[in-house]
Amino acid sequence: xxxxxxxxxxxxxxxRLSETELRCAQLEALYTLTAKELQETxxxxxxxxxxxxxxxxxxxxxxxx
Numbered sequence: 001x002x003x004x005x006x007x008x009x010x011x012x013x014x015x016r017l018s019e020t021e022l023r024c025a026q027l028e029a030l031y032t033l034t035a036k037e038l039q040e041t042x043x044x045x046x047x048x049x050x051x052x053x054x055x056x057x058x059x060x061x062x063x064x065x
Contacts, residue, residue: 045052 045055
């Protein structure tokens with residue numbers, strides 16, 4: 001094996017690693033934002049019992065379809 005082969009292998013591995021890490025970071029960011037939105041929604045529903053009752057009613061209707 002020569003140096004150019006080793007260099008190509010190293011570059012390919014580095015590219016794959018960077019692409020994988022980028023995708024992991026994107027998924028982590030998406031998860032974080034989604035969890036925050038869910039927490040905010042739950043806080044609103046906990047604050048307003050009438051809204052929570054309406055939410056539960058609509059959820060049951062949707063499940064029936």
